[in-house]
Structures are given as C-alpha cells and as structure tokens.
Amino acid sequence: xxxxxxxxxxxxxxxxxxxxxxxxxxxxxxxxxxxxxxxxxxxxxxxxxxxxxxxxxxxxxxxxxxxxxxxxxxxxxxxxxxxxxxxxxxxxxxxxxxxxxxxxxxxxxxxxxxxxxxxxxxxxxxxxxxxxxxxxxxxxxxxxxxxx
Amino acid sequence: xxxxxxxxxxxxxxxxxxxxxxxxxxxxxxxxxxxxxxxxxxxxxxxxxxxxxxxxxxxxxxxxxxxxxxxxxxxxxxxxxxxxxxxxxxxxxxxxxxxxxxxxxxxxxxxxxxxxxxxxxxxxxxxxxxxxxxxxxxxxxxxxxxxxxxxxxxxxxxxxxxxxxxxxxxxxxxxxxxxxxxxxxxxxxxxxxxxxxxxxxxxxxxxxxxxxxxxxxxxxxxxxxxxxxxxxxxxxxxxxxxxxxxxxxxxxx
Numbered sequence: 457x458x459x460x461x462x463x464x465x466x467x468x469x470x471x472x473x474x475x476x477x478x479x480x481x482x483x484x485x486x487x488x489x490x491x492x493x494x495x496x497x498x499x500x501x502x503x504x505x506x507x508x509x510x511x512x513x514x515x516x517x518x519x520x521x522x523x524x525x526x527x528x529x530x531x532x533x534x535x536x537x538x539x540x541x542x543x544x545x546x547x548x549x550x551x552x553x554x555x556x557x558x559x560x561x562x563x564x565x566x567x568x569x570x571x572x573x574x575x576x577x578x579x580x581x582x583x584x585x586x587x588x589x590x591x592x593x594x595x596x597x598x599x600x601x602x603x604x
Numbered sequence: 605x606x607x608x609x610x611x612x613x614x615x616x617x618x619x620x621x622x623x624x625x626x627x628x629x630x631x632x633x634x635x636x637x638x639x640x641x642x643x644x645x646x647x648x649x650x651x652x653x654x655x656x657x658x659x660x661x662x663x664x665x666x667x668x669x670x671x672x673x674x675x676x677x678x679x680x681x682x683x684x685x686x687x688x689x690x691x692x693x694x695x696x697x698x699x700x701x702x703x704x705x706x707x708x709x710x711x712x713x714x715x716x717x718x719x720x721x722x723x724x725x726x727x728x729x730x731x732x733x734x735x736x737x738x739x740x741x742x743x744x745x746x747x748x749x750x751x752x753x754x755x756x757x758x759x760x761x762x763x764x765x766x767x768x769x770x771x772x773x774x775x776x777x778x779x780x781x782x783x784x785x786x787x788x789x790x791x792x793x794x795x796x797x798x799x800x801x802x803x804x805x806x807x808x809x810x811x812x813x814x815x816x817x818x819x820x821x822x823x824x825x826x827x828x829x830x831x832x833x834x835x836x837x838x839x840x841x842x843x844x845x846x847x848x849x850x851x852x853x854x855x856x857x
Contacts, residue, residue, distance in 0.1 A: 466731040466735035467731075470728050472724075473727045476720070476721065477678075477724060478624075478678045478680050479679045479715055480681065484684075533687070537683075547807055549803045553799055553803055556842045560846055589817050590820060
C-alpha cells in the first residue's frame with residue numbers, strides 16, 4: 457500500500473514537472489498533474505483485476521484520454537494541453553532502459569524479449585489514445601451540423 | 605479579404621503549429637477564418653514543416669501564401685491564447701490592424717524562467733527515479749542533480765538552436781557518464797534508476813503520441829514525419845547511453 461502511494465505521488469510530481477516544461481500555467485497545470493496522478497492510480501487499482509500489462513496500459517491510456525477530452529471542453533482549451541501530460545507516467549521509460557542495457561550486455565534473447573515488451577506497451581498506449589480520438593471525432597461530427 | 609489579411613491568418617496558424625497544435629485543427633482554423641472573411645473555397649495544406657494556403661473569393665480573386673516552419677517547441681499557454689484568437693477572428697472578422705495587434709498580444713506569453721525550468725528538470729528526474737523503484741535517498745538525490753545538469757544543457761542548446769538529435773545523443777552520454785561515475789565512486793549501488801529517471805525527461809513520448817494522433821486523423825504525411833522524428837530522437841538517446849556503457853564496461857573490466 458505504501459509503495460502504491462509513493463508511486464502515485466511520484467507520478468504526480470513528474471507530470472507536474474512536464475507540465476511546466478510545456479509552459480502550462482495556472483489551473484490547467486493542476487488539472488494536468490492530477491490527470492497524470494489519476495492515470496497511474498487507475499493503473500495500480502487495475503493491477504489485481506487485469507493481469508495482462510499491455511491490456512492494462514490500453515485501458516488506462518483510453519481513460520486518461522477521456523479525462524483530457526472532458527477537461528479540454530470544460531476549460532475551453534485545445535485538448536493537446538492535457539493529452540500530452542496525462543500519459544507521461546505511462547511512457548515505458550523503465551522498459552526501454554532495460555531493453556538497452558541488455559543490448560549492451562549482448563544477451564540477444566533477453567534483448568529481443570524486452571524490446572518486444574517495450575513495443576507492446578507503446579502500441580497499447582497509442583491504441584488507447586487513437587481509440588478515444590476516433591470516437592471523439594465521430595461524436596463531434598454527429599453533434600455539430602455540417603457548416604460547409 | 606486582402607493579401608495582408610491572409611498573411612495574418614497564416615502567421616497565426618504558423619505560431620499554432622510551432623507551439624504544438626494538432627495539424628488537422630490548424631487546417632480547420634485556416635478554413636474557418638478564410639470563410640469568415642468571405643472566401644468561397646479554401647485549400648489549406650499544413651504539415652509540421654510548412655503551410656500552403658490558397659483562398660478563392662466570390663469575385664474570382666485568389667490569394668496564396670506559403671510558410672516554411674523551421675523550429676518548434678511545445679508551448680501550451682501560447683497555443684491556448686492563439687486558439688482563442690482564431691475563434692475570435694472567425695466570429696468578429698477584425699480588420700488588418702486590429703488582427704495584427706491582437707496577434708502580437710497573443711504571441712507575448714509568460715514563460716517560466718530558466719532556473720525555474722531547471723528546477724523542474726531536477727524534480728522530473730528525481731520523481732521518476734522514485735517512480736521506477738528506487739528507494740534510496742542517495743540514488744534519488746544523485747539522479748535529481750544529474751537531471752538539473754541535463755536540464756541546463758537542454759535549455760542552453762534549445763536557445764542556440766542546436767540540432768535536436770545531437771542534443772539527445774550528447775545529453776544521454778552526459779547523464780550516463782555521470783551515473784557511471786556515481787557507481788564507480790561507490791555513491792550508488794546501481795545506475796539503473798538514475799538513468800531511467802533521466803531518460804524520462806529526454807524521451808520523445810509527446811512527439812510519438814502526436815504522431816499517432818495525426819496519423820489516425822488522416823494526416824499521413826505529418827504523422828509519418830513526426831513518428832520518424834520521434835524514433836530518430838529516441839535512437840540517438842539510446843546510442844548515447846550504449847556508447848558510454850561500452851566504454852565504461854571496457855574501463856571497469
């Protein structure tokens with residue numbers, strides 16, 4: 457439990473840091489950082505339910521994208537604002553590092569295995585984003601009458 | 605509509621692309637704005653590196669404007685302002701002077717100061733070191749300090765327009781060297797978490813997500829450009845680490 461809390465808080469601080477680097481300000485910065493925190497919290501909570509890591513990545517990335525969509529509408533800002541920070545804790549940096557360290561260790565089999573894992577995570581992450589993006593476009597098209 | 609007005613519109617959209625807007629939204633904005641000024645047909649083609657617009661008026665006059673976009677860095681506050689301005693323009697169709705004036709206002713946004721940004725590089729490296737499993741205070745502090753050094757390098761390089769790929773390669777080599785030095789002098793027990801923490805601030809995760817979104821929104825060209833850029837940047841970063849790890853392996857063995 458303590459471990460989970462530490463990780464969730466670390467995710468929030470890290471996300472906040474990226475928010476600053478992208479020059480997000482004021483309330484939007486807070487919402488963005490909380491988004492990153494909730495994304496990771498959801499990931500931890502799903503740990504007991506969904507054992508498959510890529511599938512968990514997919515669910516969390518879709519949820520974080522929905523969060524971004526909703527708050528972008530509420531705060532009247534381009535959704536890029538929240539989209540680019542919410543998913544930061546999900547970037548498979550650790551996985552990428554272990555892949556490259558096994559490349560240095562010249563253990564080809566381990567390298568392939570870890571490399572595939574990293575790719576799987578990245579693919580799951582992007583699939584989540586893309587699914588929500590596609591759905592939101594369909595919804596938007598149906599709601600606003602065609603202006604052309 | 606006049607040529608000057610189209611220039612303003614394209615200027616606005618160029619700034620949007622530079623601050624990290626989605627490309628199809630920029631195309632959309634151009635179309636809306638030109639239509640608001642009375643164009644009957646607008647052809648806009650936007651990628652991350654150029655903008656081409658031709659707008660045809662009801663009386664048969666045509667206006668064309670092209671821009672080459674050279675550099676960009678994500679700046680959400682600016683994007684937010686520009687986006688609202690684009691909506692305003694579509695609604696109110698101000699004249700050229702008014703447009704220019706508002707555009708200049710929108711381009712002036714507050715940014716975090718150099719040292720503030722460095723401070724957040726420190727925080728990012730530290731917090732992701734903890735996030736990826738480090739529970740040692742020494743490791744976290746070492747990682748955070750290295751993160752600060754990387755931050756200074758990245759920000760200085762950005763200011764002088766150094767090639768992004770070189771920056772990744774060089775910074776990754778620098779943080780790997782420092783991490784291995786910490787290991788060598790017995791400050792930490794392993795370099796893993798330090799390097800992971802610092803990778804996070806250099807990883808082109810945002811570029812990659814943007815690339816995918818553009819790809820699936822139908823902007824194949826932009827998507828491919830962004831994806832390749834992200835992959836190249838990541839490879840440069842990985843190479844920086846691998847080079848140092850090999851050298852250290854040779855020295856230590």
